[in-house]
Amino acid sequence: MRCYKHLFSCYNLYGEIMNIFIIMLIALSSTLFIEFVGAYILGIRNKLDFVNVGLVNILTNPLVVSISFFMNITYGVVYRRIALFILEVLAFFVEGYIYDKFFSFKKYNGFTISFILNILSFGLGILINKIIY
Amino acid sequence: MKRLCSYLGGFLIVILMFPILVLADVGAPELGDYDVIISNKDGASLYDYNYNVIDKIPYDTKITVNFEYTRDGVLYGTINYHGQTGDIRLSDVKIYDEEIDLDDYLKLDTPAELYVFDDDAYLYKGPSTVYGRVDKEVRIPQGEIVSYEYYNDAWVYVEYDGVKGWLLNYSFGDIYSDLSNSVAQVAGEKNRVYVIDNVKTLLKNPKNTDDTIDVDIPAGTELEYKYYYSLAKTGYAYVEYEDQEGWIYVSPSSFGEDSSSAVIEDECSTLIVVSEEAYIYEEETNLDSKTDKTIPYGEEVTVIFSFVKDNYTWYYVSYDGENYWLAEDSDYENNSLYVGNYGYVQTYEINKGIEIYEYPNKDSKIIGTINKDGEVVDTYYTFIDNNYEYSDEYYSWTYIEYDGVKGWVLTTTLGDLKENKELCKTTIKTEENEDNKEDKEDKSSNSLSPKVIVAIAIGGAVVLALVVIVIIKLVNRNRNNEML
Numbered sequence: 001m002r003c004y005k006h007l008f009s010c011y012n013l014y015g016e017i018m019n020i021f022i023i024m025l026i027a028l029s030s031t032l033f034i035e036f037v038g039a040y041i042l043g044i045r046n047k048l049d050f051v052n053v054g055l056v057n058i059l060t061n062p063l064v065v066s067i068s069f070f071m072n073i074t075y076g077v078v079y080r081r082i083a084l085f086i087l088e089v090l091a092f093f094v095e096g097y098i099y100d101k102f103f104s105f106k107k108y109n110g111f112t113i114s115f116i117l118n119i120l121s122f123g124l125g126i127l128i129n130k131i132i133y
Numbered sequence: 134m135k136r137l138c139s140y141l142g143g144f145l146i147v148i149l150m151f152p153i154l155v156l157a158d159v160g161a162p163e164l165g166d167y168d169v170i171i172s173n174k175d176g177a178s179l180y181d182y183n184y185n186v187i188d189k190i191p192y193d194t195k196i197t198v199n200f201e202y203t204r205d206g207v208l209y210g211t212i213n214y215h216g217q218t219g220d221i222r223l224s225d226v227k228i229y230d231e232e233i234d235l236d237d238y239l240k241l242d243t244p245a246e247l248y249v250f251d252d253d254a255y256l257y258k259g260p261s262t263v264y265g266r267v268d269k270e271v272r273i274p275q276g277e278i279v280s281y282e283y284y285n286d287a288w289v290y291v292e293y294d295g296v297k298g299w300l301l302n303y304s305f306g307d308i309y310s311d312l313s314n315s316v317a318q319v320a321g322e323k324n325r326v327y328v329i330d331n332v333k334t335l336l337k338n339p340k341n342t343d344d345t346i347d348v349d350i351p352a353g354t355e356l357e358y359k360y361y362y363s364l365a366k367t368g369y370a371y372v373e374y375e376d377q378e379g380w381i382y383v384s385p386s387s388f389g390e391d392s393s394s395a396v397i398e399d400e401c402s403t404l405i406v407v408s409e410e411a412y413i414y415e416e417e418t419n420l421d422s423k424t425d426k427t428i429p430y431g432e433e434v435t436v437i438f439s440f441v442k443d444n445y446t447w448y449y450v451s452y453d454g455e456n457y458w459l460a461e462d463s464d465y466e467n468n469s470l471y472v473g474n475y476g477y478v479q480t481y482e483i484n485k486g487i488e489i490y491e492y493p494n495k496d497s498k499i500i501g502t503i504n505k506d507g508e509v510v511d512t513y514y515t516f517i518d519n520n521y522e523y524s525d526e527y528y529s530w531t532y533i534e535y536d537g538v539k540g541w542v543l544t545t546t547l548g549d550l551k552e553n554k555e556l557c558k559t560t561i562k563t564e565e566n567e568d569n570k571e572d573k574e575d576k577s578s579n580s581l582s583p584k585v586i587v588a589i590a591i592g593g594a595v596v597l598a599l600v601v602i603v604i605i606k607l608v609n610r611n612r613n614n615e616m617l
Contacts, residue, residue, distance in 0.1 A: 006215050051608055063593035070587045072216045102609040130319040 020069060028061045030128075034121040042113065044105045053117070056098050060091040094119050167261055168229035168411055169197045177225035179214055191223065195229055201261060223263050233259050235283045235290065244249060244280040244572070246359040247289065249273045250371075251315035256298025260288035267298040278319060299508060304364050313340060317360035317371065325398040326370050326383060327438045327449065328354040329418075332394050335379025339369035346379045352585060353417065356381075361397060364568060370397050384440070401476030401557035402436040404459075405514050414458040416440050417449065423465065427454055428459065431492055436473070448456060461565040472514040472532070476556045479512045482548035489540035493518065493530035501538040509551055510535040515544060 032054055039053050064087040072080035092114050100110025108116075171177045171194045179188040190196065201223060209220040238260075246605035254273040258264040273279060273293045279300070281289035287303035304313040317339070330352050334345040339362040350356075358370035362380065371379035384393040407426050415422040429436060434450040434457075441447075441463060448459040448471070461470045485508070488499035493516040503510075514532035521528040529544035 020587060021593075024590065024594070046607065052605065055601050055605050055608070059598045059605070063591070064596055066587060066590040066594045069216060070591060098605060103603070 020066070021080050024062050024065045027065050028058065030125070031057055031061050031121050034124050035117045037122045038117045042116065043107060046104045049103050049105050052098060056095045060094055064088065064091055088118065088122065145318060159455055166197050166199055168195060168197050168368050169226035169263060170229050171225060171227035172227040177221045179217065179219040179221055180352055181219055188217060188221055198261070211349050225454050226263060228259065228264055231258060231264065238283045238285055238290070241282050246278050246280045246319035247316040248319050249277045249279065249316050250360065250362070251275060251340060254300060254315045255302060256293070258298065259297045260285050263353065267296055271296055284538050286311070296553060317362040319360055320358050323398040323400055324357050325383065325437070326356040326358050326372055326395050328352055328356070328395045329442055331395040331442050332381060335377065335381055336369065337379055339380040346377055348374055348377050359607065367393055396438050396440045398438060399436045402439070403433055403474050404436060404450065404471040405433045406430055406470065407472055407516050408468065411470050412461060414460055417447055417458045420445070420460065428457070472516050474513050478554050478556055479550060480509050480552040482551055483508055483510050483511055483546065487542055487546045489533065489535065489538055489542055493541040495527050501535065503535060508535065512547070517542070
């Protein structure tokens with residue numbers, strides 16, 4: 001789910017604090033792309049299920065990015081990472097709950113889908129950052 | 134699910150607050166910030182705590198250095214760049230504005246003196262080594278005494294032989310850096326040293342622990358010192374004993390460090406007796422010399438020396454014109470006999486209806502009441518009553534002075550902290566200093582700080598989240614209708 005926001009080096013490219021909105025936009029769009037692809041691979045085909053995937057990420061992603069950014073400038077990178085981990089876990093629960101409640105796709109439990117998609121975007125986010133930076 | 138969310142929310146708040154609690158105890162010295170620009174054409178590398186490069190700061194970028202230190206002979210500065218805290222090599226930067234306005238610095242009301250004990254007391258153009266030396270060769274010779282008025286936490290502004298400049302007056306210690314000063318404070322009126330354990334060696338130079346002088350100073354000896362070289366919690370005092378002179382390792386009295394063999398006279402500590410059992414001892418460090426005389430409950434005494442030995446804290450105090458030894462078991466299983474103040478008074482706002490007790494005990498006599506809302510009181514001591522649980526209102530008491538009445542109030546009745554003053558500090562801030570500070574605050578308020586920008590981003594994300602929640606509900610309601 002979280003693409004360009006996981007790594008410290010994320011800010012090397014888009015590091016200007018004035019550009020935080022651009023960072024958030026890139027993080028969100030990258031996350032949406034990865035999770036849509038991931039959802040398709042899992043077998044989700046219903047259009048409204050995809051809408052839900054998009055909406056929950058718009059719900060959680062900007063909050064995770066902005067709060068972790070705040071932790072970084074206030075307390076430093078270590079606490080940003082701690083906060084990021086906690087926020088990611090919270091995002092997993094929120095997304096899992098919404099998927100579980102509203103998805104027509106019932107092959108997997110909503111929390112399982114949330115877990116898979118989050119791991120996928122988290123892992124790819126780290127990988128992309130490693131490759132680029 | 135709601136319960137789960139509330140638990141998670143509570144957990145999140147606790148975790149987010151944790152860093153604040155941790156950072157409150159970090160003891161790194163605070164130095165005056167200064168602005169630099171990257172002067173290396175290739176930019177400056179930003180290092181994390183493990184000295185891995187985490188960013189590259191472009192040439193000509195302006196940044197603020199918060200703290201400087203040396204490591205393996207390389208001078209580093211700690212900075213914050215784009216939300217990242219890290220270190221840069223200070224050889225890659227130059228000072229942004231070399232003009233120094235002394236009114237920006239602290240000023241003593243009477244000049245203080247420093248003794249130069251080593252041969253590397255160079256003068257710098259500003260309060261950082263990055264400013265560069267006033268003259269590469271000019272240094273204050275060993276043995277000289279210089280005076281200063283203006284200073285910050287690590288540097289003092291001095292004039293020697295017609296040359297003005299900044300002199301390092303802080304030793305960062307091994308924890309932070311090998312950057313250390315070569316000057317020691319010249320002793321004031323309170324210049325006594327008390328030897329706790331036999332001392333066999335003195336140092337010729339407090340920065341060189343290998344070069345020693347053999348002495349035999351027995352425990353219990355009281356000496357006078359001329360200079361004091363501070364190392365944060367410990368230091369070295371320059372003493373003379375039987376025609377031998379040198380530096381003795383000491384602790385400031387109020388810290389009660391038991392690693393040193395001597396303590397120096399306390400400058401500004403007092404104790405208040407909070408027990409009927411404040412017995413006087415005839416001999417220091419001798420528990421058998423306990424007398425049946427006590428310092429009365431509620432009386433205040435001035436601390437001359439204090440130290441820990443064999444699990445007992447010993448106080449040499451002045452009371453009613455006489456000096457006495459007091460002792461206290463350091464284990465704190467029972468309530469303390471004494472509560473200390475190490476030179477600070479804190480002013481709190483307080484509301485009416487608060488009762489002032491004679492002693493820190495709910496059964497004690499009430500000697501006053503605060504009659505007006507929004508009054509402020511000076512607080513001096515805090516007593517913890519171990520007979521109560523932490524959550525009990527009678528657990529913590531604070532000694533206050535209000536309208537000429539001195540007594541105890543429940544700590545829970547204190548309002549907001551208004552001021553924290555140092556009782557024996559001779560520093561003053563000039564009016565110009567305060568004005569400049571206000572000007573700077575005004576200027577800074579004209580532009581958005583990084584925190585404000587990020588706060589706006591968080592606010593935007595929250596609003597977006599709320600909108601999305603509504604949309605999710607709407608989308609899925611329509612969907613349910615379609616299903617039906």
